[in-house]
Amino acid sequence: IEDNLLKQISAVLKIPVEAFQNFDEEQAINIISNTFDNGSIGYQNNDTCTFNPIDQVLKLHEEKIALYERMLKEKDEMMMRLEKLINK
Structure with a gap:
């Protein structure tokens, strides 16, 4: 070449x-x-x-659900605080 x-x-x-x-x-x-x-x-x-891909997907799914539940709890707490401020 x-x-x-x-x-x-x-x-x-x-x-x-x-x-x-x-x-x-x-x-x-x-x-x-x-x-x-x-x-x-x-x-x-x-x-x-050395790992099962399905187990990894299930683990990620469980982590996602836990995160979603924490977010819902924080939202509810925030709503309660806002209601208290409005009612004062």
Whole structure:
């Protein structure tokens, strides 16, 4: 690849020109095959995931309900204070 074109590609992809010039296909294949397993990204094997996503969703839902209940309680308290001020 011509230097001018290589510099343009490097700028667009934000990859140093040296990365293209020193590219080793065998090493790249080795890195990819040791990084990805069965189409998964970021996991070396299926045992890596240590939490149940449904449990996490339920936990967030419970936290949301607790927050809503606290907000309702604060609203009721505020309404009582306002009623007291109005009645004075």
